[in-house]
Amino acid sequence: MTDHARYTRREFDVVVIGAGGAGLRAAIEARLAGKRTAIISKSLFGKAHTVMAEGGAAAAMGNANSKDSWQVHFRDTMRGGKFLNHYRMAELHAKEAPDRIWELETYGALFDRTPEGKISQRNFGGHEYPRLAHVGDRTGLELIRTLQQKIVSLQQADQREHGDAEAYLQVFAECTVTQLLTDDNSIVGALAYWRHNGEFLVFDAPTVVLATGGIGKSYTVTSNSWEYTGDGHALALRAGATLVNMEFLQFHPTGMVWPPSVKGLLVTESVRGDGGVLRNTDGKRFMFDYVPDVFRKQYADTEEEADRWYTDPDNNRRPPELLPRDEVARAINNEVKSGRGTEHGGVFLDVSTRMSAEVITRRLPSMYHQFKELAGVDITQEPMEVGPTCHYVMGGVEVDPDTTAASVRGLFAAGEVSGGMHGSNRLGGNSLSDLLVFGRRAGLHAAAYVDALSAAPIASDDTVQAGVTAALEPLTVSDGENPYQVQADLQHTMNELVGIIRRPAEIEQALAQLEELRKRAEKVGAPGGRLYNPGWHVALDLGNLLLVSECVAQAALLRQESRGGHTRDDFPGMSAQWRQRNLICRLDANSDRESVTVTQQPIPSVPVELLELFDRSELAKYMTSEELAVLDTQEQSGDSGAA
């Protein structure tokens, strides 16, 4: 082999790509099953996106309101996702989340407590009861640190037992995977480079767990970090797996809007859960005007009732500020477009007139800190200015709900990179619990897959060398396109043309621009060599951004309805016909350049015993008359099961 394309090989049973909540939980499970496990991440250990989560992790433990149960959590999740969720994922999630949270306490987590000493739970949009386990507004930090420390404790056990802390769990930090290696539609490993020195390494392994998070860096205004370039989505596609429902993106209603340097930075939903209200520049609490029919029964229609709810939730309906995120984001968008927004294009979010300064700084310490230090605003004295920001991708790798297996053998996916669980819109707090529930399942089933294998082939030297040479390409281009500029232009395209409100002509324009951007991306150059070279890293991420952006745009063009994180200007309502269809993206095998095809696929139908958790009148808002007729006959024939 040429010196240039040199690489080293390492052997593992399970390779986990991603060191956020999903990846770490998967790795713990694989190690507990006795598998040699690698954890790979682009950032340092403990810095993954999960660290930024603020509000909490949703689990129906019933500590704050004993009426809560998995059934209620399931119902809220399906409502939030507008019934497009994979019911089985939502069911498993609701059932298993409490155990996953309690387990964290055995790893050393210290959640905030109730007066009885149990884990405290807070209110959040779309959740019927207070349900989010939390630590102030730094829950993600607690989650990731706890898992990180559990991993260290397992390594310590391996040190004692085998004399080698890394015998079963090895962390590869600041290491980026560029390619999944497959053979005959089965995983045989992954190719990666060290960010610090640009050297390549091959992980020979029969299983890969993708836990790479989201795609928010395809937008200009986003709460997401540089890591969110859709790597896992793109790796999966190129390996032959499918993505589901990529048109659904969550624009979080409350991002910072001023100063420009922090535009998009998240303002946690806890601000509203704890009593913060939204007002336009006329001083009006405008959310009362935006309660959609499907939610009218659960939300207050006067300020008086809404305010009473905080202290007496059993006898009052919830404030409309706590509607699911898609509703609130669209409402803010509309207020600003109608000229009732601030000069910086936001609306006011106020806690200063609602709570004492002491309560604010205790319950929302990092928000207080963030506004004080980054915007010079004291939130105990004045309102915040907020507007929508690209936050979360509901779409992702299509997986089997129970095992998290993708359509490529040996490939598993969990966390934000996977699709289905959240339907068309994710409820706040449901991601952190999703990471734990499906992270664990991914680790467990990856291990079981390894146990059942008879042979484990590895990637050929030719395949690897081709991968290395391709990745080194930008370093060899002199006077090439500036990768940062191409990235910024791509973000601008998606932000302006495939944003919250989508119009077909604009989406087509976006697709044409993506085509141009792809040509420019092929010509990017990264001067400066292999040593920790961010320009080179950005250049390599571009291909992934382009691919996932194309998925989002194509699927958005196809889906002719508005639902959750996908709003079409020309089809403003939900369509019961469209609810029956998932959109599936795969790589186009017939194209000579990398591109995506999107097809429709029926969604799995929800079993009767789960449908019975809803009023028929509610189901009628989502389902076709044929579906309802089938439901009625099944119920009559007593098919429903007593559970």
Place this chain on the structure above:
Amino acid sequence: MSYQGKFRVWRGDHASGELTDFTAEVNEGEVVLDVVHRLQATQAPDLAVRWNCKAGKCGSCSAEINGRPRLLCMTRMNMFTPDQVVTITPMRTFPVIKDLVTDVSFNYVKARELPAFEPPKDLAPGEYRMQQIDVERSQEFRKCIECFLCQNTCHVVRDHDENKPEFSGPRLFIRAAELDMHPLDTRDDRKETAQAEQGLGYCNITKCCTEVCPEHIKITDNAIIPMKERVVDRKYDPITWLGRKIARRDQLSNQP
């Protein structure tokens, strides 16, 4: 409101390097990290820097600004006058990889040397009961974002590589204190271990670590000093030891 600011950024690798002069646009409300990103996008595409959250939550972007250890993302440009030169250098205590990026593996090695949380054997998941007031002391330390600025600042290792094998540093002292104060951790030798294996004795309570902590954790007053004091108490006083255990059992409940 924009102006052309003057910057000196340390550029180089583990072998050699130097301060390089740059002029870059500065806009209203920006932080130092914004300017570093602007340099990358327009003048120095390979300029190495770490960052993730840009909101002081992840502890990635630690460096030294005009000689002071700080987070790049939480240092606003309006701290400086437009004619002031802003000098950005990597953390000094850790070996440089490139430009502003240092090799912080020391901290992860030390973390692995510290005995982990040991859960009570007689409690199943879901049975843990703790009072808010009792978890708050440890929660203060769990706010740590692992920026390692305290480690970088502590004079015991700042210019003394020779002390690194013996000394875990303030970040790991608060971890030890956190576990010591954890209502349900079953180990009772946290203080002794801090003294014997973490090099707590090297610390002479200068409080420099506390001063640079972006999370405002009272590292010295709330962690180091109590850990030092009570090592003495407990070593010789069986009554204190027993009292501690009894207080701890009170936290438990057999109710699920």
